[in-house]
Amino acid sequence: xxxxxxxxxxxxxxxxxxxxxxxxxxxxxxxxxxxxxxxxxxxxxxxxxxxxxxxxxxxxxxxxxxxxxxxxxxxxxxxxxxxxxxxxxxxxxxxxxxxxxxxxxxxxxxxxxxxxxxxxxxxxxxxxxxxxxxxxxx
Numbered sequence: 001x002x003x004x005x006x007x008x009x010x011x012x013x014x015x016x017x018x019x020x021x022x023x024x025x026x027x028x029x030x031x032x033x034x035x036x037x038x039x040x041x042x043x044x045x046x047x048x049x050x051x052x053x054x055x056x057x058x059x060x061x062x063x064x065x066x067x068x069x070x071x072x073x074x075x076x077x078x079x080x081x082x083x084x085x086x087x088x089x090x091x092x093x094x095x096x097x098x099x100x101x102x103x104x105x106x107x108x109x110x111x112x113x114x115x116x117x118x119x120x121x122x123x124x125x126x127x128x129x130x131x132x133x134x135x136x137x138x
Contacts, residue, residue: 004064005084008071009127013054016127017068020059023100023125024086026066030058034070061086083122083130094119094135101125101133 009016020026035051053070060066066084088094098111104126111121111133119135 002065004067005082006067006069007079007129008069008077009054010077011050011053011070011073011075012077012127013057013068013070016129017054017057017059019126020061020066023103024061024097026059026061028057028059030056032056077128079128079130083132085132085134088119088133088135091119091135094121094133098123098133101131 007016014031017026017028017031021028032055033052034055037055050070050073053073055069057068058065059068086097088097094111098121102123102125106124107121108124108130109120109122111119114120117134118137119133121133123131123133125131
């Protein structure tokens, strides 16, 4: 059994996927638009004129598969009650990933040494997704 996050970007999915590709090295394995549906199936799924929006995307960050969609395409994604966690291999990677996710977002907890990790930080990215970054002690 697997548990995979499915994120709804409310009309900003393609932008988010490209951002994660650059920021954290996401590898896109599939991206399907609403207009790619068989004729007649796209009706009622999205507001008129949103046919080029993403119906379903699948990308990997490290060993984790993340699923995503534009959903109702209203332009105001809301993510609450969870964080995606990244474990960095070393201090340089931790700093790079943290800075990339913070670009255009908000630092909630600076990347600092803690009693439970060599480095730990929290950031909300430009799409409103909360991330926790860890560098475990050796």
